[in-house]
Amino acid sequence: MLDVRGISHWYGDRQVLRDVSFTVTGGHLTGFVGANGAGKTTTMRAILGLIRPTQGEVLFEGRPITDTDRTRFGYMPEERGLYPKMKVREQVIYFAQLHGLDKVTAAKRADELLERVGLGERANDNVEALSLGNQQRAQICVSLVHEPEFLILDEPFSGLDPIAVDVVLGVLQEQAARGVPVLFSSHQLDVVERLSDELVIIGDGEIKATGSRVGLQEQHSRGLFRIAIDEDAWLLSRGDVTEVSREGDDLLFRIDADADADTDDTDARGQEILREAVARGPVRRFNHELVRLSTIFKEIR
Numbered sequence: 001m002l003d004v005r006g007i008s009h010w011y012g013d014r015q016v017l018r019d020v021s022f023t024v025t026g027g028h029l030t031g032f033v034g035a036n037g038a039g040k041t042t043t044m045r046a047i048l049g050l051i052r053p054t055q056g057e058v059l060f061e062g063r064p065i066t067d068t069d070r071t072r073f074g075y076m077p078e079e080r081g082l083y084p085k086m087k088v089r090e091q092v093i094y095f096a097q098l099h100g101l102d103k104v105t106a107a108k109r110a111d112e113l114l115e116r117v118g119l120g121e122r123a124n125d126n127v128e129a130l131s132l133g134n135q136q137r138a139q140i141c142v143s144l145v146h147e148p149e150f151l152i153l154d155e156p157f158s159g160l161d162p163i164a165v166d167v168v169l170g171v172l173q174e175q176a177a178r179g180v181p182v183l184f185s186s187h188q189l190d191v192v193e194r195l196s197d198e199l200v201i202i203g204d205g206e207i208k209a210t211g212s213r214v215g216l217q218e219q220h221s222r223g224l225f226r227i228a229i230d231e232d233a234w235l236l237s238r239g240d241v242t243e244v245s246r247e248g249d250d251l252l253f254r255i256d257a258d259a260d261a262d263t264d265d266t267d268a269r270g271q272e273i274l275r276e277a278v279a280r281g282p283v284r285r286f287n288h289e290l291v292r293l294s295t296i297f298k299e300i301r
């Protein structure tokens with residue numbers, strides 16, 4: 001487990017991280033989400049020891065992280081770091097050896113990984129001959145070749161086509177399943193919504209929310225319903241209903257929670273609305289709606 005505790009950081013007199021704390025555990029993928037300039041890369045660099053935060057610390061397996069721990073990390077930087085004129089396979093082997101693997105083991109792992117990400121046939125091409133998406137697959141191999149105990153990836157899915165996203169996702173899920181904590185950053189909220197089990201949301205250098213993605217979505221979905229009916233003026237004229245959005249024939253609406261009530265009765269009021277809708281005409285769709293991550297992100301950032 002990796003534990004980021006109370007990290008604050010200043011560049012000159014500008015504070016870019018404020019008391020950032022979160023944990024990354026094995027078994028699932030943790031998405032690290034924030035707008036441009038929110039502080040994702042700076043936080044990742046602090047975890048990796050590439051900058052020394054002004055305050056706070058990072059613990060790995062419960063004790064302050066050391067440079068030796070970090071040699072067992074896998075890192076995929078945002079500015080990709082491959083040598084354009086080197087062959088893909090040689091490059092993966094080279095990085096494996098930098099991490100202390102002998103040549104035979106390095107070659108075996110490189111071949112397995114390149115095959116796994118679909119680059120087996122390109123193994124002897126120079127990196128510069130690969131498309132950007134394929135270079136990214138090669139970079140994933142580099143970050144995994146020494147079987148890291150913690151994986152940290154800056155925007156691993158950006159620029160990938162849907163097939164490549166699935167390949168990279170599969171590889172990361174395998175790592176998570178063998179107990180490796182995996183932290184990846186992204187601004188593609190649709191991707192994060194599909195791929196991450198846990199979320200860390202950062203805005204303006206501060207942690208805005210952490211926890212399970214579904215838990216966070218459920219927490220923000222209270223009173224949110226979708227309905228498709230012919231005429232909905234009656235519904236929107238109710239004092240406790242607000243229109244959220246329209247998608248084609250569907251109306252998304254929120255039943256405002258009663259601040260004075262002890263228990264949440266929005267589900268019961270949803271049923272009441274459904275009964276009235278049925279009495280008024282055909283109901284083509286009605287369901288409780290799970291809020292999109294993009295909506296939560298706008299609400300809390």
Ligand SMILES: Nc1ncnc2c1ncn2[C@@H]1O[C@H](COP(=O)(O)OP(=O)(O)OP(=O)(O)O)[C@@H](O)[C@H]1O
Nearest residue numbers: 011016034035036037038039040041042043078187
């Ligand atoms: N070396 C630096 N010197 C001064 N300011 C910096 C430096 N690196 C980053 N910053 C500033 O720190 C803030 C956080 O930047 P950071 O790169 O961590 O954000 P980010 O969330 O990774 O953004 P992006 O999604 O655009 O990569 C930004 O305002 C950025 O301009």
